[in-house]
Amino acid sequence: MSVYTQLTDDQFATFCQRFGVSFARAIPITQGIKNSNWFIQTTDDVDGAHSYVFTLFEERPPEDIEKMAVILNQLDGKLPVAAPLSLVDSAEKCYVIRYDNKAITLVPCLAGSHPQQTTQAMCHEIGASLAVLHETLQQLQPAEEYGVPLYPWSEVRDREKQFMPADEAKLMSDIWQSYTDLPLATLPKGLCHLDMFADNTLWNLSLNNSQKGEAHLTGLLDFTEVSVEHYVMDIAITINDFCTTWGMAEQGESVNFDRSKMAAFLQGYESKRMLGEDEKRALPVMLAKAAVIFWLLRLNVIHYNRTEGRTGDNIMVKNPDLMKRLAAYHWSHVEKAQNTVFVLLAINNKIEKPIAGVFSSITQAEQTCDSLGNSSDFIIKEYTLDQLV
Incomplete structure (x- = not known):
């Protein structure tokens, strides 16, 4: 993702050696907004290929990343995930290097590419995969010992509302209150991904597969946000990205939600795990709340970059207004559904x-x-x- 911490080739070589990997070159990965990432070419790679992804986690403490490694090992074999390599110079099983009080991991590259657009078939498959993830991670108990704490979004909300136009602040408050009024205690919870956007997935998107509608999931990425949360919130987060077409800047950055894709997603999910009636009733509000969370996340990144003095071409900032518009769309459906x-x-x-x-x-x-x-x-x-x- 965006590169915040700069490392020298000598540092890369030393770190990679601890994972048993012979370093040749590091290539910055500029997509995303949270951690510093590079593709790693080894001395055995040919024709510009790269075998690993090197991640320096900018915010999460090393203890959280060790938990993530356990989670990925639990999912390995049931879903296409890249489990972190273990250190070759450690007597105990360890997956994390600590550098400047930050965690470093090295994981194998997965085949495939990020989709620019999604199809109903892809939505169905990612829905089924998310259900498998929810079911599989139930085996890690107590779940709270494996998930990281949920981010205090209410604090970000209170800070950002001071600078919002009145109509935006009201939209956020109304959605938040409607979420609070849900029967949250009755909704099933467990370890959730909470960031399953299309750019955190990989697919075999060759031209032939795309033309035949046969694109298949080859990778699930970025497990840094795994937390104990309501399953329906994880569902809402994933639906919001997979079922929305985000227009480019030259297209006016349009936000177009596709309800037929959402239906396909839910069919896929329920092929592996059935939703309860309370979950189904809560989903419309959860869709709006999920959009609010990512609206706040993007505002928070802007705030954090400003306070930390982060600038440069390697820093990526996503437009928070897109999530605001998606939140407004979902909220209009909630208001309409009430009558x-x-x-x-x-x-x-x-x-x-x-x-x-x-x-x-x-x-x-x-x-x-x-x-x-x-x-x-x-x-x-x-x-x-x-x-x-």
Whole structure:
């Protein structure tokens, strides 16, 4: 990700040697916003290839990164993850070098590339993979000993709201209050990734695979944020990126959320782990809250860069307004749903019951429609409560 700490070739060579790797060259990785990362070419690599990713964790303490290594080993073999190499000069199993009170890891490169756009099939697969992650990590108990503490976003909220226009501050407050009003105690929790954006995944995106719709997941990356959280929050975070098309600057940085992709994601997820009714009801608010969290994260990065005097071409800053707009989109659906029902109607006169179901959210109506087999026999209509139709 962005390069904040500068290292010399001699330092790279020394660190890599401790992992049993012969260093040739370090190539900065400038995507992302939190840690310093480089691709490592070894003396055995040819034609400019690179075999490893070298990460210096700028904020997380080394103890947290050791926990991350255990988590990756737990997932290894069930999901495409890169487990950190162990030190060859340590009598005990150790995956972290400590440098300037920061952690360094070296992991094998995974095949594949980051998707510029996602498809419904990709959303289905990442949904299934996230469910496998949730189920597999339940074996690490007590979960709190493996997850890092959740970031105190309420403190960032209180700081940033002082500088926001009134309408933005109200949007953030309304979403936060709606989240607080959820029956949070009834929602299942466990170890969650909490940063499963498309740029933290790898896929075999060769031209032939893309044309045939056969792109498959080859890598899950960046497990630095694994924490104990509600599963539905992890679902919302992943949906928000995988199911949104982010327009480039020359396209006006548009934010276009695709509900059909979300339906595919949820189908994939529930093929491995079924959602509870409370989780389904909470999802619309969680989508808005997840967007708020990443709105705050990007504002926090800007604040942190300013206070630390971080500048230069290697520093990447993502636009917080994109997440603000996504939060507003989701919140508009939450507000509308509070006064709206969604009716699943049969349009095939051979079906005995013309009304197949009445739902409080479009997501539940779409999922039910898809589960009925021939969804073309049904339509979804929305009605406002307390009004004539």
